[in-house]
Amino acid sequence: MMMVYATLLGRVLLQPSRSISSLHATKPSISTVRVLQSRYTTNTKSQNHYENDKRGKWFTLPPYTSTINGSVLGIALSARIPAKSASETTALKWVLRCCPELPRNLVQKLFRLRQVRRESPVMESCNLGDQGQEHRLKRVAAKDSMDVGDRIFLPISVKVLPAEKQDCHCNEEEINFIRGLELYKDAAIIVVNKPPGMPVQGGIGIKRSLDELSASCFSSDYSEPPRLVHRLDRDCSGILVMGRTQTSATVLHAIFREKTLAASNDDVGNKRRILQRKYWALVIGSPRRPKGLISAPLGKVVVDNGKSDRITVVENSQNLSSQHAVTQYRVIESSHGFTWLELSPLTGRKHQLRVHCAEVLGTPIVGDYKYAWQAHRNWKQLQWSNIEDNSNDKSLSEKILPFALDLDSGSISEKHPRLHLHCKQMVLPDVSKALQDVQLSSDYDFSQLASLKFDAPLPPYMKKSWDILRP
Numbered sequence: 321m322m323m324v325y326a327t328l329l330g331r332v333l334l335q336p337s338r339s340i341s342s343l344h345a346t347k348p349s350i351s352t353v354r355v356l357q358s359r360y361t362t363n364t365k366s367q368n369h370y371e372n373d374k375r376g377k378w379f380t381l382p383p384y385t386s387t388i389n390g391s392v393l394g395i396a397l398s399a400r401i402p403a404k405s406a407s408e409t410t411a412l413k414w415v416l417r418c419c420p421e422l423p424r425n426l427v428q429k430l431f432r433l434r435q436v437r438r439e440s441p442v443m444e445s446c447n448l449g450d451q452g453q454e455h456r457l458k459r460v461a462a463k464d465s466m467d468v469g470d471r472i473f474l475p476i477s478v479k480v481l482p483a484e485k486q487d488c489h490c491n492e493e494e495i496n497f498i499r500g501l502e503l504y505k506d507a508a509i510i511v512v513n514k515p516p517g518m519p520v521q522g523g524i525g526i527k528r529s530l531d532e533l534s535a536s537c538f539s540s541d542y543s544e545p546p547r548l549v550h551r552l553d554r555d556c557s558g559i560l561v562m563g564r565t566q567t568s569a570t571v572l573h574a575i576f577r578e579k580t581l582a583a584s585n586d587d588v589g590n591k592r593r594i595l596q597r598k599y600w601a602l603v604i605g606s607p608r609r610p611k612g613l614i615s616a617p618l619g620k621v622v623v624d625n626g627k628s629d630r631i632t633v634v635e636n637s638q639n640l641s642s643q644h645a646v647t648q649y650r651v652i653e654s655s656h657g658f659t660w661l662e663l664s665p666l667t668g669r670k671h672q673l674r675v676h677c678a679e680v681l682g683t684p685i686v687g688d689y690k691y692a693w694q695a696h697r698n699w700k701q702l703q704w705s706n707i708e709d710n711s712n713d714k715s716l717s718e719k720i721l722p723f724a725l726d727l728d729s730g731s732i733s734e735k736h737p738r739l740h741l742h743c744k745q746m747v748l749p750d751v752s753k754a755l756q757d758v759q760l761s762s763d764y765d766f767s768q769l770a771s772l773k774f775d776a777p778l779p780p781y782m783k784k785s786w787d788i789l790r791p
Contacts, residue, residue, distance in 0.1 A: 378437065378473035381418045384466040411438065412462035415472055417566060420544045430474065431462040441469035490536060494722040498537040503774055508568035508752035509561055510538055510546050513776040516557040516738060517725050521548060528723055534562060550576050550668065558743025559776045571751050580667045596747040599663040599673060602740035602785055603683035604695050606659040611650040614676045617642035618669050630690065631671040633679045645669045647676045655789040656702060658732065659683060673741065686732060687739035702732050702788055730781040733788055740782055746774045
């Protein structure tokens with residue numbers, strides 16, 4: 321699709337600009353033409369459309385209005401300090417915000433080829449007549465700052481582009497399944513209970529990912545798809561937060577980033593943290609202490625002759641690049657040689673909880689064959705003679721879930737248990753309320769902003785392991 325856009329844009333830019341009359345003469349079919357919808361912060365729905373320039377040569381974007389700096393707001397929320405709503409925006413950012421459907425590299429190419437113009441209110445006030453429009457429009461660079469009231473003009477030809485397919489290729493059962501994962505939704509965020517076995521993001525060999533499916537199933541009332549702000553491993557389950565708009569996603573990114581930076585700077589005191597995450601994990605063995613704080617740097621090493629890599633604790637950071645990683649843990653209960661742990665990552669490093677459990681605590685997570693394959697070599701499943709469960713085994717095995725997901729098999733009563741790691745609880749600030757408040761006041765104090773609390777139930781196979789180990 322990107323190559324199609326690039327090829328078409330190249331043809332468009334090489335052709336002379338056509339008038340509105342010539343565009344009407346060609347009469348391109350509706351199926352191959354789309355009018356890009358604007359996507360910027362407004363209070364009225366009528367402002368969500370572009371204005372067509374009467375003279376036909378340019379495609380006019382809405383006038384620039386002061387915007388919210390998501391990064392600054394996220395930092396202010398993390399520190400619970402006042403934040404200023406207004407921020408400086410470049411011409412490139414404003415075009416991307418108004419035109420979420422346009423690929424970023426194509427917008428950048430328009431700026432490089434000097435095809436973008438700007439008209440300021442000061443210039444517009446000079447009544448030069450229709451013939452003076454060309455003189456009033458000035459070229460604008462991608463990094464030029466926008467002033468309130470500025471209008472950006474793009475070549476009229478960008479209106480005629482092949483329609484990007486947004487069709488959902490899911491059947492009704494699949495759509496209902498994805499929508500059934502929803503735990504919470506407001507104007508700023510969507511929170512889902514990610515099932516184990518479903519990748520969060522697309523990649524090589526991945527046909528269906530949660531971000532792609534969410535874009536199809538959760539975007540009915542929004543022109544832009546939900547955006548990921550953090551990750552969960554494919555085999556991990558639990559709470560996943562997505563931003564519904566570019567601004568809210570930027571705010572959430574900043575909150576997650578500030579959490580990691582604070583912990584990396586040894587700021588792990590008892591002050592209330594604005595973002596809290598609690599995972600449940602079933603581990604083999606039991607830690608020596610019922611609770612504690614793990615602070616062990618992590619680094620990446622290449623294994624299998626360069627075919628793969630893994631994360632490991634770095635003893636000497638001078639010989640290998642590493643990242644500071646901090647995890648709080650608490651024992652929930654122990655039974656039959658297994659322990660349920662509550663893990664709170666204070667930093668957000670790749671595979672942090674899995675490596676800290678396996679290499680620092682010496683209690684690898686059940687089903688983690690990447691970091692605990694030796695502990696599973698002599699695995700002996702626990703026998704469970706629950707009459708009620710045995711009577712339901714047949715019905716469970718016959719239950720077929722969409723996307724070939726199996727949420728029932730994989731408990732500790734089976735020969736090959738699945739990863740027992742689940743993001744069960746999360747506390748984060750009410751981003752939607754913060755965005756509303758900061759628009760009403762230029763300096764808003766977030767010290768009293770309420771928090772949102774979420775709790776995701778365990779997947780069936782982990783619930784079964786929990787029931788097996790109950791005294």
